Amino acid sequence: MTDSAAITAYWDAAAADFDAEPDHGLRAAGTRAAWSRLLTAWLPSDPSSVLDVGCGTGSLSALLAEAGHRVTGVDLSPRMVDQARAKLSAAGLPARFLVGDAAAPPTGDERFDALLSRHLVWTLPDPEAALADWTARIRPGGTLILVEGRWRESGQAGVEYVAGADALPWHGGVTAADLSAAVRPLVADLRVELLSGDPVLWGGPVPDERYALIARV
Known part of the structure; x- marks a missing residue:
């Protein structure tokens, strides 16, 4: 199994x-506008508090903040968080970013x-x-949004993921059927x-399964 330092x-x-x-x-x-339209459709129209787990460099966090939502982003990688903070600061957008395990975000109660x-x-x-932890952090009536897929490749293009990754339960991604069951x-x-069928979202056609699961808690 993988370890957090290697991940x-x-x-980073x-x-x-x-x-x-x-x-x-x-x-x-076009790609930015396509993701913005999706987030607008999935999230409440009123300004809301949104936890972006595994926020990476904060691109989706920026769209959320542009829409008026109160954003908290969490990522295990300090360098990703540094980039997210810089990105939103440069755009004049408010957000809070924390370094921590996205599976158990450091946001207390x-x-x-x-x-x-x-x-x-x-x-x-x-x-x-992690799914149980996340749903417990959402207010009753709130929304869980999981953008996932079953990948042909895992990790960054041309770079092997960390040792032991093949033992991860959903290494290579997870089908919509399996994630829905969980x-x-x-x-x-x-x-x-x-x-999967919208190439604008991905910068071109994709050969694998990609989807969003939207749930009401």
């Missing part, structure tokens, strides 16, 4: 070039109106425990939106 080192090393991927940096206007996670659960040694006992209702 931190891996994502990836931080400098992370935003070069179209769906990471959201630098193309604070509860949120929504929790967002994108492309994270495949990295977790105990994803079902989440359903924790929530009041859920739906799945398929995202």
Whole structure:
């Protein structure tokens, strides 16, 4: 099994070039607008408190803050968090970023109106425990948003993920059916939106399964 120091080192090393991927940096206007439309559709229209777990360099956090939401981002990688802070500061957007384990965010007893996670659960040694932790942090009636998929490749392109990753329960990603089965006992209702067919979201066509699971707690 992987260890947290190796995982931190891996994502710290990836931080400098992370935003070069179209769906990471959201630098193309069309890609950025497409993700903004999705978040607007999934989240409450009123300003809400949103916990962005595994926030990376803060691209989705920035969209949330632009929409008026109160954002807390958490990532295990200090370098990712540094970039997220710099990105939102440069844009004049308010947000709070914390270095910590996204599976058990260091936010104490604070509860949120929504929790967002994108492309994270495949990295977790105990994803079902993380899902239980996350839903407990959401206020009744709040929203859980998991943007996930079943990947042809895991980690950063051309760079092998940390030793022991093949023992992770969802190494290589998780299908919508399997994730729904894990989440359903924790929530009041859920739906799945398929995202593979929209190349604008990813900067081009993708060959694998990608989707969003949206649940009401």
